[in-house]
Amino acid sequence: MSVTTRRNRFAVAALAAVTAIGGLAACGKDDDAKESGGKPSKLVVDTFGEFGYDEIVKQYEKDTGIKVELRKTAQLNEYRPKVVRALATGKGAADVTALEEGILNEFKTNPANWADLAPLIADHSKEYLPWKWELGKAADGRLIGLPTDVGSLAVCYRKDLFAAAKLPTERDQVAALWPDWNAFIETGKKYRAATNKGLIDSVTTAASAVMVQQGGDLFYDKEDNVVADKSAAVKTAWDTAVAMSDAKISSKSATWSPEWSAGFKQGTFAATFCPSWMLGIVADNSGPENKGKWDVAPVPGGAGNWGGSWLAVPTQSKFPKEAAKLAEYLTNAKSQVEAFKLKGPLPTNLEALKNPDFTGYTNEYFSGAPTGKIFGESVEKIQPLHLGPKHQAIKENAFEPALRSYENGQSPKDKAWEQFQKDAKTQGAF
Amino acid sequence: MSLSATTAPPSPSAPPPTPPRRRSRAITLNRLDLKLSPYLYIAPFFVIFGIFGFYPMLRTAWMSLHDWNLIGDHTFIGFDNYTRLFGDEYFWNATINTFGIFFLSTIPQLLLALFLATMLNRTFLRARTLFRMAIFMPNVVSVAAVAIVFGMLFQRDFGLINWMLSLVGVDAVDWDAQKWSSWTAIASMVNWRWTGYNTLILLAGMQAIPKDLYEAAAIDGANQWKQFWKITLPMLTPTFVFVVTLSTIGGLQLFTEPLVFANGNIIGGDQREFQTLAMYMYELGIENLSTAGYGAAVAWAMFVMIALVSLVNFLLVRRSVK
Numbered sequence: 001m002s003v004t005t006r007r008n009r010f011a012v013a014a015l016a017a018v019t020a021i022g023g024l025a026a027c028g029k030d031d032d033a034k035e036s037g038g039k040p041s042k043l044v045v046d047t048f049g050e051f052g053y054d055e056i057v058k059q060y061e062k063d064t065g066i067k068v069e070l071r072k073t074a075q076l077n078e079y080r081p082k083v084v085r086a087l088a089t090g091k092g093a094a095d096v097t098a099l100e101e102g103i104l105n106e107f108k109t110n111p112a113n114w115a116d117l118a119p120l121i122a123d124h125s126k127e128y129l130p131w132k133w134e135l136g137k138a139a140d141g142r143l144i145g146l147p148t149d150v151g152s153l154a155v156c157y158r159k160d161l162f163a164a165a166k167l168p169t170e171r172d173q174v175a176a177l178w179p180d181w182n183a184f185i186e187t188g189k190k191y192r193a194a195t196n197k198g199l200i201d202s203v204t205t206a207a208s209a210v211m212v213q214q215g216g217d218l219f220y221d222k223e224d225n226v227v228a229d230k231s232a233a234v235k236t237a238w239d240t241a242v243a244m245s246d247a248k249i250s251s252k253s254a255t256w257s258p259e260w261s262a263g264f265k266q267g268t269f270a271a272t273f274c275p276s277w278m279l280g281i282v283a284d285n286s287g288p289e290n291k292g293k294w295d296v297a298p299v300p301g302g303a304g305n306w307g308g309s310w311l312a313v314p315t316q317s318k319f320p321k322e323a324a325k326l327a328e329y330l331t332n333a334k335s336q337v338e339a340f341k342l343k344g345p346l347p348t349n350l351e352a353l354k355n356p357d358f359t360g361y362t363n364e365y366f367s368g369a370p371t372g373k374i375f376g377e378s379v380e381k382i383q384p385l386h387l388g389p390k391h392q393a394i395k396e397n398a399f400e401p402a403l404r405s406y407e408n409g410q411s412p413k414d415k416a417w418e419q420f421q422k423d424a425k426t427q428g429a430f
Numbered sequence: 431m432s433l434s435a436t437t438a439p440p441s442p443s444a445p446p447p448t449p450p451r452r453r454s455r456a457i458t459l460n461r462l463d464l465k466l467s468p469y470l471y472i473a474p475f476f477v478i479f480g481i482f483g484f485y486p487m488l489r490t491a492w493m494s495l496h497d498w499n500l501i502g503d504h505t506f507i508g509f510d511n512y513t514r515l516f517g518d519e520y521f522w523n524a525t526i527n528t529f530g531i532f533f534l535s536t537i538p539q540l541l542l543a544l545f546l547a548t549m550l551n552r553t554f555l556r557a558r559t560l561f562r563m564a565i566f567m568p569n570v571v572s573v574a575a576v577a578i579v580f581g582m583l584f585q586r587d588f589g590l591i592n593w594m595l596s597l598v599g600v601d602a603v604d605w606d607a608q609k610w611s612s613w614t615a616i617a618s619m620v621n622w623r624w625t626g627y628n629t630l631i632l633l634a635g636m637q638a639i640p641k642d643l644y645e646a647a648a649i650d651g652a653n654q655w656k657q658f659w660k661i662t663l664p665m666l667t668p669t670f671v672f673v674v675t676l677s678t679i680g681g682l683q684l685f686t687e688p689l690v691f692a693n694g695n696i697i698g699g700d701q702r703e704f705q706t707l708a709m710y711m712y713e714l715g716i717e718n719l720s721t722a723g724y725g726a727a728v729a730w731a732m733f734v735m736i737a738l739v740s741l742v743n744f745l746l747v748r749r750s751v752k
Binding site for chain 1: 500501502520581582585586587588604607608693694695696697699700701713716717718719720721
């Protein structure tokens with residue numbers, strides 16, 4: 001039986017069970033979620049990747065007496081269908097739902113699914129990076145998301161492998177190796193010559209970094225038409241990635257693939273592009289035995305925003321007011337600094353960005369790199385990006401596969417570009 | 431109570447009105463019991479099928495006639511989604527992939543299962559129960575775990591298969607980059623998981639064949655091979671039809687193995703080398719919110735294909751084994 005019907009089946013099963021058991025089940029459920037006076041006894045928070053909320057919610061529970069259940073999903077592409085399912089069936093959404101920038105716009109196309117937070121909490125519009133705050137609003141003006149983190153860019157590199165290839169290993173000298181992308185490719189060629197291995201994990205991570213640096217329109221214009229064929233940012237990213245592929249500076253390990261995860265431990269590549277949230281993933285994949293071998297350097301070509309999220313409250317939540325309060329609490333300056341220290345998501349709150357706890361933070365795993373300083377300095381230079389409704393789908397199902405099929409020799413350059421154009425249109429249809 | 435009692439006319443010396451009414455009520459109940467209870471006994475299946483099988487099918491059919499946004503509007507468009515299928519390159523690509531993997535997995539799998547079942551059916555085999563249990567083990571393992579383990583075996587850089595190939599001087603294969611290699615990898619997962627299952631069903635079928643047939647054949651001088659060909663196979667036909675139909679349904683709905691093999695990317699390889707129909711349906715119906723109606727049309731196209739292939743298999747198997 002098809003997946004669609006299986007999903008429907010489940011919904012119907014749940015419905016049947018509820019009807020069969022009748023009011024009893026309904027009562028039991030209400031008692032679980034509600035205390036006298038309409039105050040919730042528990043709120044559910046849905047996140048993906050690592051948001052670093054474990055410690056913060058403990059304090060919240062102590063302050064308010066409301067329990068918080070954190071539901072974590074490892075990858076965005078597993079997380080998104082869960083949110084979709086909850087919205088489509090009107091059941092099962094968490095009270096506070098994290099929305100990543102790649103999927104935010106898609107969910108913004110139906111703003112009625114989300115509560116307007118503005119009347120529920122104090123006015124914080126001046127306290128965050130202005131563009132980040134604006135992106136949390138839907139077309140009809142309602143505030144559907146509170147800013148959590150931004151991506152900001154850096155390069156994570158392996159000092160031991162750099163030394164083996166007779167490249168400098170100190171942060172500043174490494175930064176001097178690649179003032180721009182051409183210099184970066186030259187470094188990659190030197191690394192290839194010395195070790196016969198790829199410097200970076202894949203050309204697609206590089207392409208993502210280049211694309212977000214360009215700013216302006218990526219796959220969509222401001223009216224949300226797909227402009228993948230005309231966009232300057234996309235073309236630059238494509239050409240840079242093709243040049244990298246021709247120079248053979250990558251190890252062809254697609255992000256999230258087994259080759260990629262194993263590559264961190266095995267050292268099949270010596271560098272990858274690290275938005276702040278990626279630090280935790282690099283550390284987890286490399287394992288404790290590689291602690292101190294990684295370091296963080298600035299990225300060629302300057303700042304850029306890759307990733308970052310908002311917290312939203314679905315209208316189906318029974319306690320929108322308390323949920324909004326919780327989202328407000330999780331995104332305040334203090335919480336953002338704590339989350340950064342725990343798992344690396346970069347603050348968007350202006351006060352948090354100035355907090356000495358943040359600016360002075362050094363990451364022990366990455367050879368004591370001053371990540372607070374490195375990321376903090378770049379964050380204010382970030383240009384706002386406009387990502388259309390199906391940005392993530394175009395990136396993952398059209399742009400990156402086409403690039404990889406060129407790199408793997410499956411299709412020539414123009415054929416790969418055509419494949420990307422065709423898929424961008426079908427993926428971007430809305 | 432006998433049935434004749436129900437038709438017996440009231441006796442002329444009419445008793446007071448209540449007792450006969452009571453009696454006739456009892457009779458009616460009894461009649462109802464006889465007529466209805468069989469239906470009640472089989473009702474649970476039909477109720478459950480109606481809720482979990484039939485209703486979703488109708489609902490999917492209804493969706494397929496719409497331009498259906500999963501989290502937004504629905505517009506009725508008639509059969510447009512179905513006509514669109516014919517010109518959809520990716521739909522046909524997924525169809526070819528599905529059938530390719532289906533043939534690579536079903537044919538060797540059934541031959542192997544038939545062989546193993548024959549071996550397990552031999553009376554001289556020691557510890558038969560142990561072997562029969564062992565052969566079923568792969569089927570108990572979760573399909574995601576199987577897919578993850580096989581994904582690691584078929585890894586490009588550090589995979590066991592490539593390492594073994596390198597021992598005999600073959601270059602590392604990028605398993606998920608070509609059709610033939612990705613289909614082989616996925617088919618091997620399916621084979622590993624389902625061969626034992628089919629073996630046991632075929633074995634059960636073989637055990638049901640009367641032993642005296644073999645004894646008579648042996649007395650007439652038929653050797654093992656001839657016995658297999660002339661007795662086992664023909665008598666096994668109903669079981670074989672069942673196994674083939676099950677494999678067809680399972681094989682054409684292949685989803686988890688290729689999805690995990692693609693690291694969760696629904697397009698199944700950079701050029702959709704191993705995107706199956708079920709994956710394409712999921713891509714349209716769930717991943718791509720706005721094309722849920724089109725995804726439903728793919729689901730129905732799959733249903734028709736499975737029905738047709740099952741029918742063809744049924745006819746083929748019935749004829750060839752006769």
